[in-house]
Amino acid sequence: QxxxxxxxxxLVQAGGSLRLSCAASGRTFSSYAMGWFRQAPGKEREFVAxxxxxxxxxxxxxxxxxxxxxxxxxxxxxxxxQMNSLKPEDTAVYYCAADVTSGLWVGVPNYWGQGTQVTVxx
Numbered sequence: 838q839x840x841x842x843x844x845x846x847x848l849v850q851a852g853g854s855l856r857l858s859c860a861a862s863g864r865t866f867s868s869y870a871m872g873w874f875r876q877a878p879g880k881e882r883e884f885v886a887x888x889x890x891x892x893x894x895x896x897x898x899x900x901x902x903x904x905x906x907x908x909x910x911x912x913x914x915x916x917x918x919q920m921n922s923l924k925p926e927d928t929a930v931y932y933c934a935a936d937v938t939s940g941l942w943v944g945v946p947n948y949w950g951q952g953t954q955v956t957v958x959x
Contacts, residue, residue, distance in 0.1 A: 843933050861914045891940070
C-alpha cells in the first residue's frame with residue numbers, strides 16, 4: 838500500500854507560480870515512479886507530468902511543457918510539481934499518483950492522492 842498526500846494548492850493570478858508537494862508513505866519511495874494528473878470541472882482527468890524512480894527520466898503533457906517541472910526528493914519521500922507562468926486553463930484539482938509496477942512510468946497509476954485545488958485567476 839502507498840499513501841499519498843498533496844499540498845501546496847491555492848489561488849494565484851495568471852502568470853504566477855505555485856509548487857505542489859506530494860508526500861508518500863507505505864513503500865520504499867525510491868523504488869517506484871510518480872506522476873501528477875489534473876481534473877478541471879466538467880472534464881476528464883488528464884496527465885500532467887511523471888518522473889522515474891531516480892528522477893532521471895521525466896515526461897510532460899504538451900500543454901505544460903516548458904512551464905511545469907516535476908522533481909523528487911527520495912530522502913524526503915516527496916515529489917514536487919513546480920508550476921510557473923500559470924494560466925487560467927491550468928485551474929483544476931491536481932492529483933499525485935504512484936506507479937509501483939516498476940521504477941519507470943508506464944502510465945497506469947496504482948495509487949492516488951486526494952487532490953489539491955489550484956485556481957488561476959485572470
